[in-house]
Amino acid sequence: MHLSTRWGRWWEEDRWMGQLLILPMQLLIWFVLIIPMLIVIYLSLVSWQPIMGVDWWQAPFAGLRNYAQALQDQRFLSALGRTIGLVLAAVGLEFLLGLALALFFHYQEFPAKRIFSSIILYPMMLPWVVVGLCFYLLFLDKGPVNYVLIQLFGPGASVQWYQNPLLALMTIVLADIWQWTPFMFLVIYSGLGALPPEPVEAAMTLGASRWQIFRHIVLPMLKPVILIALIIRSLEAFKIFDLVYIMTGGGPGTSTESLSLYLYRTGFVYGQLSYAAAMALLVLILVALVARLMVRPLEMELESR
Amino acid sequence: MSKEQILIRLEELTKEFNGTVAVQDLSLEIREREFLCFLGPSGCGKTTTLRMIAGLERPTRGEIYLRDQRITDWPPQRRNIGFMFQNYALFHHMSVYDNLAFGLRVRGISRMEIERRVRSIAQALELESVLHLRASRLDLSTMQRVALARILVIEPQVLLLDEPLNNFRPGLRELMRAELKRWQYQFGRTMIYVTHDQEEAMTLGDRIVVMNAGRVEQVGTPDEVYWHPATLFVASFIGRPPMNLIPVEYRISEGRAFVRSPDFEIKVDQRRSIIEQSQALPHLILGIRPEQLRIWDPQGSFPTSWTRLPVQIDLVRPLGRKLILDVKTPSGLMLQMIVPSTRHFAPGERVEVAFDPEQIFLFDPQTGRGLY
Amino acid sequence: MHKRTWVSGLIRWGIVLAISVLTLTPVVWVLSLSFKPPQEWLAYPPTLIPRQPTLENYLVLFWPGNPVGVVSEMVRTAEPVTRAFINSLIIVPISTALSIIIGFLAAYGISRFRAGGNFLPFSVLTTRMFPPIAFAVPLLVYYRSLGLIDTHLGLILMYTTFTLAFSLWMIKGFIDSVPRHIEEAAILDGASRWRVMFTITLPLIRGGLAAAALFVFIMNWTEFLFALIFTSRFAVTLPVQVSRYAGAVGRYYGPQAALGIVASIPVLVAGYMIQRYLVRAFTFGLVK
Numbered sequence: 001m002h003l004s005t006r007w008g009r010w011w012e013e014d015r016w017m018g019q020l021l022i023l024p025m026q027l028l029i030w031f032v033l034i035i036p037m038l039i040v041i042y043l044s045l046v047s048w049q050p051i052m053g054v055d056w057w058q059a060p061f062a063g064l065r066n067y068a069q070a071l072q073d074q075r076f077l078s079a080l081g082r083t084i085g086l087v088l089a090a091v092g093l094e095f096l097l098g099l100a101l102a103l104f105f106h107y108q109e110f111p112a113k114r115i116f117s118s119i120i121l122y123p124m125m126l127p128w129v130v131v132g133l134c135f136y137l138l139f140l141d142k143g144p145v146n147y148v149l150i151q152l153f154g155p156g157a158s159v160q161w162y163q164n165p166l167l168a169l170m171t172i173v174l175a176d177i178w179q180w181t182p183f184m185f186l187v188i189y190s191g192l193g194a195l196p197p198e199p200v201e202a203a204m205t206l207g208a209s210r211w212q213i214f215r216h217i218v219l220p221m222l223k224p225v226i227l228i229a230l231i232i233r234s235l236e237a238f239k240i241f242d243l244v245y246i247m248t249g250g251g252p253g254t255s256t257e258s259l260s261l262y263l264y265r266t267g268f269v270y271g272q273l274s275y276a277a278a279m280a281l282l283v284l285i286l287v288a289l290v291a292r293l294m295v296r297p298l299e300m301e302l303e304s305r
Numbered sequence: 306m307s308k309e310q311i312l313i314r315l316e317e318l319t320k321e322f323n324g325t326v327a328v329q330d331l332s333l334e335i336r337e338r339e340f341l342c343f344l345g346p347s348g349c350g351k352t353t354t355l356r357m358i359a360g361l362e363r364p365t366r367g368e369i370y371l372r373d374q375r376i377t378d379w380p381p382q383r384r385n386i387g388f389m390f391q392n393y394a395l396f397h398h399m400s401v402y403d404n405l406a407f408g409l410r411v412r413g414i415s416r417m418e419i420e421r422r423v424r425s426i427a428q429a430l431e432l433e434s435v436l437h438l439r440a441s442r443l444d445l446s447t448m449q450r451v452a453l454a455r456i457l458v459i460e461p462q463v464l465l466l467d468e469p470l471n472n473f474r475p476g477l478r479e480l481m482r483a484e485l486k487r488w489q490y491q492f493g494r495t496m497i498y499v500t501h502d503q504e505e506a507m508t509l510g511d512r513i514v515v516m517n518a519g520r521v522e523q524v525g526t527p528d529e530v531y532w533h534p535a536t537l538f539v540a541s542f543i544g545r546p547p548m549n550l551i552p553v554e555y556r557i558s559e560g561r562a563f564v565r566s567p568d569f570e571i572k573v574d575q576r577r578s579i580i581e582q583s584q585a586l587p588h589l590i591l592g593i594r595p596e597q598l599r600i601w602d603p604q605g606s607f608p609t610s611w612t613r614l615p616v617q618i619d620l621v622r623p624l625g626r627k628l629i630l631d632v633k634t635p636s637g638l639m640l641q642m643i644v645p646s647t648r649h650f651a652p653g654e655r656v657e658v659a660f661d662p663e664q665i666f667l668f669d670p671q672t673g674r675g676l677y
Numbered sequence: 678m679h680k681r682t683w684v685s686g687l688i689r690w691g692i693v694l695a696i697s698v699l700t701l702t703p704v705v706w707v708l709s710l711s712f713k714p715p716q717e718w719l720a721y722p723p724t725l726i727p728r729q730p731t732l733e734n735y736l737v738l739f740w741p742g743n744p745v746g747v748v749s750e751m752v753r754t755a756e757p758v759t760r761a762f763i764n765s766l767i768i769v770p771i772s773t774a775l776s777i778i779i780g781f782l783a784a785y786g787i788s789r790f791r792a793g794g795n796f797l798p799f800s801v802l803t804t805r806m807f808p809p810i811a812f813a814v815p816l817l818v819y820y821r822s823l824g825l826i827d828t829h830l831g832l833i834l835m836y837t838t839f840t841l842a843f844s845l846w847m848i849k850g851f852i853d854s855v856p857r858h859i860e861e862a863a864i865l866d867g868a869s870r871w872r873v874m875f876t877i878t879l880p881l882i883r884g885g886l887a888a889a890a891l892f893v894f895i896m897n898w899t900e901f902l903f904a905l906i907f908t909s910r911f912a913v914t915l916p917v918q919v920s921r922y923a924g925a926v927g928r929y930y931g932p933q934a935a936l937g938i939v940a941s942i943p944v945l946v947a948g949y950m951i952q953r954y955l956v957r958a959f960t961f962g963l964v965k
Contacts, residue, residue: 017786017790017870017871018786018787018789018790018791018792019786019792020786021782021783021785021786021790021792022782022783022786022787022792024779024782024783025779025780025782025783025841025845028779028834028837028838028841029804029838029841031834031838032812032816032834032835032838032839033804033812033838035815035819036812036815036816036819037811037812037815038815039815039818039819040811040812040814040815043814043815043818101696104692108689110689110690110693116693116696116697117952118949118952119697119700119701120696120697120700121948121952122700122945122948122949123700124948125895125941125944125945125947125948126704126899126941126944126945127898127899127901127915127916127919127940127941127944128899128901128916129899129901129916129919129920129937129940130899130916130919130937130940130941131703133707133919133923133933133934133937134703134704134706134707134937135703136923137706137707137710137930137933137934138703138706140719140930142719142723143723144706144723147723178699178700178703182700196394198390198392198394199394199395199396199397201361201381201388201390201394202388202390202394202395202396202455203396203407203411204360204361204380204381204382205359205360205361205381205382205384205386205387205388206387206407206408206411206455206456206459207382207385207408207411207412207459208382208407208408208411209382209411212411216396216407217396220398220399221397221398223398235805235806238808239808239809241901241902242901242902242916245901245905245920246919246920246923259808260808260809260810260902263808263810263814264810264813264902264905264906267810267813267814267817268813268817268906273814273817273818276810276814277814277815280808280810280811280814281811283808283810283811284807284808284811287806287807287808288806288807291806
């Protein structure tokens with residue numbers, strides 16, 4: 001090793017070392033991500049199912065047929081719509097609850113705050129399948145939830161949660177909210193804690209009430225943090241699979257099927273890999289577009305700081 | 306329009322944080338329209354005191370009165386004071402206009418009235434051109450003006466400023482100081498200013514409150530704290546270069562009182578009664594400011610009563626029109642003096658130094674109190 | 678600033694308690710279910726504390742045909758979960774370690790050498806955005822040709838790659854916070870770049886590495902989709918086993934609950950240890 005004679009930029013001299021360092025990652029990414037991405041595009045443009053008995057690189061060309069089919073596929077479209085609805089409902093409620101919790105923890109004094117924060121956070125750690133299992137057991141016909149309902153509202157209040165599509169969806173949303181509200185809480189709470197105290201104090205000396213300070217000072221300052229949390233959580237929620245699989249299996253029928261679940265079934269249960277590939281790519285494009293849209297206000301926020 | 310009216314009264318204000326005392330029994334009267342400076346090193350309690358006056362900290366003990374109304378428990382919102390923070394604390398996500406209008410909007414003032422007041426202040430502080438800009442895009446000196454304008458527009462009873470000029474490099478700092486002084490005079494408001502820079506306090510303040518370790522060392526005009534420092538701390542904190550402090554011994558010989566150092570001896574009969582109250586006798590500390598030491602010139606018109614002693618020049622530091630000389634006395638004592646740079650000095654050169662023995666300062670080494 | 682009356686204090690405590698109850702209830706319910714004998718599974722009214730607690734449900738997971746007790750009769754035909762448990766114990770730590778190691782190397786390269794230009798970090802980030810299904814489809818095809826289906830190696834490769842985004846961003850944040858002049862001083866003393874990386878930078882971010890490792894551990898341990906698709910017999914992991922078990926034993930809720938608890942313990946422990954770093958991890962270091 002030698003130091004460059006140009007003192008300021010010596011670290012960039014050992015360029016080969018830098019390349020070497022990222023080599024393992026490059027290899028993995030190519031192997032597991034990039035090549036498959038190419039294959040997916042290829043697959044979506046051909047017509048191939050494993051049962052056809054030919055190797056995948058010999059599959060007959062199909063052009064954009066798969067895509068056209070997807071856009072007219074009722075099941076696909078309703079899964080898409082359903083998933084979007086799930087995301088809106090779940091993330092929306094998570095945000096409101098998380099905000100309320102964060103405000104409560106930030107502005108109120110009570111002992112053992114640390115311990116309670118820890119308790120609140122643990123649902124995020126649990127495997128999705130376990131959460132699904134938990135809530136599945138809770139909402140059984142003879143389960144605790146129905147028991148409580150009966151106690152409160154009488155014998156007729158017992159609900160068959162999994163027989164009704166809307167109710168089943170509700171249980172899924174509830175499970176997701178239970179698991180991920182802590183995330184919103186955590187991010188917003190940290191954001192609140194990281195706010196500089198001076199603008200708030202300045203607002204106080206200028207005569208603003210606590211509510212006015214919150215609305216005009218704190219909330220705008222939290223905007224970037226909130227946006228990041230919403231974007232990240234929405235993207236993750238869109239991929240929802242495990243919960244639906246465990247709790248309802250997409251049922252009754254296919255009325256609670258999420259997008260990921262339908263894609264999974266198409267590709268890995270029915271074996272229509274080409275079709276699944278096309279749908280996956282459609283979803284990819286959609287997600288990329290939406291993400292781009294959602295990131296734009298964030299960029300603007302960060303820029304004007 | 307009497308300057309003697311008391312605006313704020315602090316009574317034995319004390320603030321403790323987790324066992325450490327930040328401010329101890331501070332009592333003070335602040336007059337209307339005065340420019341008052343709290344001066345002291347970091348951690349002396351000056352900012353804490355300011356924040357208590359603002360209501361941002363709650364005193365552990367003591368009371369605060371605003372025009373004879375007890376406001377100790379009042380939240381900042383009620384006090385109608387203006388507070389300027391060290392980093393200005395502007396609302397970065399708002400425009401300058403909205404920053405200025407904020408204090409008025411939260412009071413429910415009508416839009417027309419807000420417009421009128423904001424524009425008038427903006428004009429007075431030359432902010433009209435930036436009113437529409439986002440506060441985060443301003444340069445420092447403009448930010449300072451916006452911060453000031455934001456406070457002035459709500460017409461508070463008093464302005465509190467927490468070291469607002471710290472962010473400025475030296476040249477600009479003096480300029481902004483002059484601006485602040487001008488505005489205070491122009492708008493006729495009471496200003497309470499916190500700083501650790503003694504030069505700043507001396508140039509800005511009508512009165513200075515010198516603080517150290519949570520206690521008030523002295524309250525007085527710049528003249529008073531400079532020429533009649535109440536304690537050793539004040540004497541050595543104010544003035545640059547700092548006052549020379551020389552340990553001396555008090556002796557009575559043939560019925561006359563002297564203070565004696567290895568290099569010189571001074572008669573102190575006039576102050577004898579005060580000196581003899583000190584518990585630390587025979588040890589005292591003698592103080593003499595750098596500008597009080599002159600180079601002895603045989604042709605010059607120095608009175609013969611002046612004390613003279615020979616010294617050797619150790620270091621010469623030019624300061625434009627003046628020079629700072631570090632000199633060493635025969636007994637090895639280092640003194641600093643300031644002289645005009647009309648004459649050239651070289652290190653190692655031997656000269657004679659003279660001073661007026663009646664103008665020296667004496668301090669009790671135990672209590673730090675000045676003996677006048 | 679405001680006086681608090683005892684009433685508002687009570688309300689505050691009430692809210693805190695309500696939140697805690699809501700948070701704890703599902704898991705507590707499952708926990709209690711896991712200790713209940715069959716007759717209490719669907720007992721009405723449901724009880725929180727089992728009247729006749731038993732460890733059978735747990736036992737039966739690993740030893741279905743065991744001669745003790747009643748439950749084993751019911752689930753005799755079910756698979757023991759031992760294999761899935763061991764598989765998770767193999768696959769997850771290994772892929773976690775790999776992810777951290779490769780992530781560390783790459784993060785160092787990006788931080789200190791700006792390797793990969795400006796493009797690389799963000800492209801890695803985008804891998805998290807896309808639905809895994811999009812990758813699963815081609816990977817199935819691809820893996821089949823390579824014979825990686827239902828193998829530990831296949832899954833390890835996948836898990837390592839998909840968690841690289843996390844590892845990279847978290848670790849890069851930690852490396853960035855190490856001042857360069859510390860490394861420069863060592864280089865002036867004659868150390869090689871490699872040596873500096875391992876003996877100086879690495880120890881300084883030990884805590885951060887541990888946190889990142891625990892995160893990746895949690896992510897890998899709970900991963901379901903890929904495990905479901907790419908394993909069938911040999912490499913089945915715990916989450917898949919949980920879903921299978923639910924299907925296999927139908928109404929035998931006790932063992933299911935027990936399995937859920939067993940599958941959760943490692944991540945709960947890991948999660949407890951990394952609380953400090955939660956925000957940074959979940960937001961890819963964008964929020965500290």
